[in-house]
Amino acid sequence: MVIKANGYAVWELLQREFDRRFKATGHQNMYFPLLIPQSFLHREAEHVEGFSPELAVVTLAGGKQLDEPYVIRPTSETIIGHFFAKWIKSWRDLPVLVNQWANIIRWELRTRMFLRTTEFLWQEGHTAHSNHDEAVEEVRRMLDTYAEVAEEVMAVPVVKGVKTQSEKFAGALESYCIEAMMQNGFALQAGTSHDLGQNFGKAFDVRFQNKEGQLDFVWQTSWGVSTRLIGGLIMSHSDDRGLVLPPKLAPTKAVMVPIYGRDGGKDRILEAAHRIAREVGAKVDDREGQTPGAKFFHWERRGVPVVLEFGPRDLASGSIVLKRRDTGGKQPMAQAELAEKLPALLGEMQKNIFDAAKQRLTSNTVLANSIGEVESILKDVTAEKGGGKFVMAHVKDDPRCDLRVKELKATIRCIPLVDEYDGPGKCIVTGEPVDRRALIAKAY
RNA sequence: CGGGGAGUGGCUCAGCCUGGUAGAGCACCUGGUUCGGGACCAGGGGGUCGGAGGUUCAAAUCCUCUCUCCCCGACCA
Known part of the structure; x- marks a missing residue:
């Protein structure tokens, strides 16, 4: 999978939103190995059954056939369970709240750009608790976190629910999910949060001594969102003219396109454009050899929320023309008002994009x-x-x-x-x- | 893995049936004129036609084999 610069910048913004919330709820980032001994997968019967068909297996390394093959992680419950067993001895060690940002491989027979790729980037949270209630609370908390980011940051309304027993994560007691509706009315599972019960605790012998001095298996959870969200974002908001990004996920919020006119006022236009753009945090598209029209299309297709047009007429009158991506509406305004109005407008656009998606969900x-x-x-x-x-x-x-x-x-x-x-x-x-x-x- | 389709400059494709000097549009480079929604003129660079083998005086074009990619189904965050 290749994610080019514009898409990756969106992913970075999403990561930041999630990561901040994970840390605010007490989780810490860690990293675990990419290669997992194949036998680990076999310790949990449902887990291996669920994932075996889509594993990529390493059988040769260092020029030699391996005695035991490694699988490239399709998810990390097993290897993390293995380490939890080493680290957890007492109720005082609990809860353990970790998250990993990583890439994983699932050998899909049929892939679809961003929505279903063989390799993808994700975060996987893994936690261990001393009792089931606390684990369930964690599962629900992270599901709520996912729903919050989906709705408030991505502007994608979601339905929170529980998977059926057939559809749940391989090895879980219950899988909770958020489901989003794409513009074609298809559902997209946008995030999952699993109550693993003691299944992996038992499989990997993750035991702790409770306050009563007895040995017990930990109660675990795992939860994840992936680069699939970028696909979901695109399929939720985009139109025939290209990408539409909610302002909170737009790497560039505003671009100014200078228009030079025929009277040789280019230097003055550029100078004023840069000055105004600096004040409002916009980027100036001062590329040579491209007409303004070409630049408008360029940024529109990339989903930049606001494009500012600034030409000789604006220079003379102290105004500027603002075009918003969501409605396509153009409005002139005084240059002096721009810095003040822009943040409010971006907020309004964020809401408008969400409302449109919500309306679509409701009516369909x-x-x-x-x-x-x-x-x-x-x-x-x-x-x-x-x-x-x-x-x-x-x-x-x-x-x-x-x-x-x-x-x-x-x-x-x-x-x-x-x-x-x-x-x-x-x-x-x-x-x-x-x-x-x-x-x-x-x-x- | 089943069923379809496609591989020809960076991109989208024409040329193949009927073998005979590799093309177009876009993109790119140089110069100039332009600039309020995909500019124009002039000049220019760039392709062993997916790969291997065969037929032929001659293969992008015909034959055989092979590889890759895309789309549609069964499995899936």
Whole structure:
């Protein structure tokens, strides 16, 4: 995977937002090995079953066949479990709250730019606790953190929920997730937070002595978001003219395009442009040999929130023309007001972009009361043609139901934590009672 | 792994059927004129046509093998 400069700058801004929140909640960054002894994966039965098909394995190193192959990490629960066992002896050692920023490999058969790549960058949080309640609290806290960054920073509204048992992380008790809706109505799992119970504690013998002096296995959690979020960001906001970045994730918030005119006032224009740009923190596009029109298109396509036009007429009148990326609207304003108005405008744009996405999510979420209804709603939906919906239906968390929904090329994305609909009902597959509607959608 | 499609200057592609001097647009370089939504003129640089083998006087073009990439399905953050 290659991420070029503009995309990587967005990733860095996202990283900063997450990292700050992780540290504020007591987590510390660490680093663990890229190569994991293959046998580690086999210690947890569901884990190895889930990940085996997509492992890249190193069998040769230093010119020799290895006695035991290494796998390139697809996720790090196992190797971290191995080290937790060495480090944790007492209840006083708990909780352990670590995070790792790393790259991982999952050998996908079918990749899609940013959304599903063989290699991706992510963060994986791994924590160990002395009891289940505290672990669950951690799982929920980090899910809330993900939802907060998605909504407030990325301007992407999400549904928080629990995965079905079929869809949960391999080796977890429960997997919580946030699901976002792309512009084609497809769902994108934007972040996951897992309650691992004592599964990995038992598999890696991570034991501690509790206050009563007895040995017990730790309760673990893990949670992650990846560079997939960049794909989600693009697919949530962009339009036919290119990328639309919410201001909080725009590496460049404003670009000024100077226009020189025919009267040889170029030097004065440039001088004033740089002065004004400095005051408001904008970048001046003073490249030679490009017309203003070409520059407007250039920055528009890259999603820069605000483009400022500054030409001879503005120089004469003390004004400047501002164009916002989200609505495409142009407005003239006094140069003196710009520094003051720009931050407020960026804030308004951030909100506007979120509101538009929220509106889309709401209007494309529908109820269905039979499997036939779900089928007819999702029948002709494809990633390319769009038309996808979040279909809310009563479905039991039962592998049979997951299989039935899969026949429609859709999945049960999650059972929402908050029931915004009509409470209990009968499962549309089995007829059994369930306490709320679940979210069914086609997904990336 | 099944089914489709494509490999020709940096990019997008034409040329292939019917073998005969490798092309276009964009991008790039030089000079000039321009500049309020993808500028124009003039000049210029750059390609062993994915690879190997074969047929032929002659292969981007025909034949055989092979590699890679993209799209569609089954598996998935």
